[in-house]
Amino acid sequence: MSRNAQPPPPPGRRGSRLFLGLLVFAGAAWALYQLAFPYLEETPGYLRHRIHNYLKRNANLVPPKAVYDYDIRQSLARMDNELAELQAEIKRRETNLVASQREIAKLRSESLACRDQARSLRASLVALEETATNLERQQNRLAAEYHAAETVVMERETSVAAARGEVAGAQSLATALSNEIAVLQAGYAAHQTNLAPAAQSTNLSKADLRARTAELAAEKKNLAHKEDELRMARQKLARANELLANREASLNQARTKLLAARTQWRTARENLAAKKWEIGLRHSVWLRKLRESGDKSALADARQKEWEKDKSDLAKRQAELTQRQKERAHKEQEAAAQTAAFIKEVRRQMASAATYAAMYALIAEQLRAADYLLAQPDPAKRREGIWMALEAGRHALETAENFRLAGRICEAYLLPNLKQADPPGESREQAGQLLKFCLEAFHAGDETNQIVRCHLLQIEFAADRKQADAVRYSLANELAALGQYQEALTFFQQIQSPDYAGSAQLRMNLIKKRMESNFILPLKKPR
Structure with a gap:
């Protein structure tokens, strides 16, 4: 060993330096995340995550008095998988028999x-x-x-x-x-x-x-x-x-x-x-x-x-399949009865809840059930999950009177699943009910941009031209009340139904006069 060589640092000091470097890196990453957080796109999955975190913080670890029974659904899912395998086997056997x-x-x-x-x-x-x-x-x-x-x-x-x-x-x-x-x-x-x-x-x-x-x-x-x-x-x-x-x-x-x-x-x-x-x-x-x-x-x-x-x-x-289908139908009835009982019990508990923590615990339990049902491959179960989320949104809007929570439930659960609300080939009546509730929630929370979004979705899901023109008329009036005259004129001009065309023309004339006289109505600040 030479005289000028330095001795190596002790092991303890080396470990502390490494820990300090990792701590600094984690802090920088957290700061960057906080800076970029307002600009992140709020996807439905991310909104659900935020909703559950919000409910978890505000429930104060209060356990829900009504708990959704997942065992029946899991056994039903297992039965569906077994039935699918059995049907695939029967189909394969039938194909082999034909061959x-x-x-x-x-x-x-x-x-x-x-x-x-x-x-x-x-x-x-x-x-x-x-x-x-x-x-x-x-x-x-x-x-x-x-x-x-x-x-x-x-x-x-x-x-x-x-x-x-x-x-x-x-x-x-x-x-x-x-x-x-x-x-x-x-x-x-x-x-x-x-x-x-x-x-x-x-x-x-x-x-x-x-x-x-x-x-x-x-x-x-x-x-x-x-x-x-x-x-x-x-x-x-x-x-x-x-x-x-x-x-x-x-x-x-x-x-x-x-x-x-x-x-x-x-x-x-x-x-x-x-x-x-x-x-x-x-x-x-x-x-x-x-x-x-x-x-x-x-x-x-x-x-x-x-x-x-x-x-x-x-x-x-085939006889085994028939028997299992009967068992599955019985289990489905049992699951439907359990879901109905769960919804009824949540309604009863919400009506008698004395604190917001108890309400949030019940809403969180319903949303967890909705998450579980929406993740199922069966469209009927996904529709059931949509209605479970709607039930939770109604409790947040009407019982807890948390308008922002109800709006976020609409954004995370209801609006992304409008196309799945109705069975294939049927009318879009259920999607219309979801949009109607979301409009109530966004009106209660005074969320203008979301109100406009819901109206546009109502036009897209309208059953006929008359219904779509009714939505355009209502949307144009709201935009005019907000002072967005040009956008209001655009929607008034799109109206072609005789039931609304005359009123739309009168409203357009009034808006044009106001625009010429520079008369501006009091504006509501859009959110």
């Missing part, structure tokens, strides 16, 4: 559709099987024709081979005979050539000459015989060639027929295979549709059982 019923009908329809498809598929299967049977018969017939044609081709090939053998034999025979004839012709020609000189020669005897001549004649005869044989062999060869040509032509025809039969057989076999494949496909689809129909029907039956169970449960819940 289940639609699902069951859809499953039944799909099952019937699958069954109809299976029937049509079965009918097409029968037709296809019949077609396949015919194709199989045709294929068997074409196969038999093909095999018969094949047998014919084989036979004709054998006959053609035999004819070719005969042609070859006849050709060989004709060739051999031709060669033999050529040799015989050559020998005959040589003998004939040698015979002529020998005949002229003296060396040969007549017997030898006759012998040679006879041999030559025999050779000629043999040559002629061979030529006849050659001619017959050639004729046989020609017949064999003709037979061979006919058999080859017949063989070609048989082969053409065999090729056509084979093509038709193959086509029939392919058609039969295609039909059998289509039959197999249709059969699988048919089985699948049958299974789908059965599955959907079974699922529909299961859903039907669940639907019947859910319907039974719904009937039980």
Whole structure:
């Protein structure tokens, strides 16, 4: 530790400094709040807060002799919540039942559709099987024709081979005979050539000459015989060639027929295979549709059982809802009787109250009940809270004669809730009663601005033009009495009803004369 270092402050002194700083900050915040307080907007919630503080200060801790029973209202609120939950559950169950019923009908329809498809598929299967049977018969017939044609081709090939053998034999025979004839012709020609000189020669005897001549004649005869044989062999060869040509032509025809039969057989076999494949496909689809129909029907039956169970449960819940609604109606009657008894007791206590503290305690209790009822989600309870606040305002105006308190109750409780005073779709008679009371309170407290505000609200909530013009006439007279001539003329000019138009015109003429003569009525200071 260095010599010049300062020791830290003790813990107690540090805490006191922190406390002093917080105290100064709180004082500055309070001063700022007090300075800005007159300029803060007085909302209904803030006005209620001020009213309760005022009543609490002036009640001097005196307990009210009439206390509002919140337990019944709380139990009624709990019953409303339970009823709302039960109704929501019933609504959900009804929605689910409708959805289940639609699902069951859809499953039944799909099952019937699958069954109809299976029937049509079965009918097409029968037709296809019949077609396949015919194709199989045709294929068997074409196969038999093909095999018969094949047998014919084989036979004709054998006959053609035999004819070719005969042609070859006849050709060989004709060739051999031709060669033999050529040799015989050559020998005959040589003998004939040698015979002529020998005949002229003296060396040969007549017997030898006759012998040679006879041999030559025999050779000629043999040559002629061979030529006849050659001619017959050639004729046989020609017949064999003709037979061979006919058999080859017949063989070609048989082969053409065999090729056509084979093509038709193959086509029939392919058609039969295609039909059998289509039959197999249709059969699988048919089985699948049958299974789908059965599955959907079974699922529909299961859903039907669940639907019947859910319907039974719904009937039980509806019976429970009816019972709870009866209990709730009984509790509502009890709450209404309790509220009426509370109002009656407050009136009795107010009539016999000896001090303002007791009165303020009763008014505060009624306003607390009004706050509780106005915070409820049920419009009927909020209307009941409005009338509870009106009752408190009447006590403040008539019994306690605190006009400013009655005016603040109007500002905090009645005027902000004018639109909720009447049930939806009905006339605005209740709102008119609230405005009438607020005018009484503001007139008693001499609050001009609030009086004008109430008149404007009366015009807004008027049932017809005549009623609105009556309010305009009254408002214009009050403004004229306050010396606000221009504003009074504006409202007089807006009057169109015949019942007030003549009087309004007279009043406008009088006001204009006063404005021209600078005659000013005594003014009431607006608040």
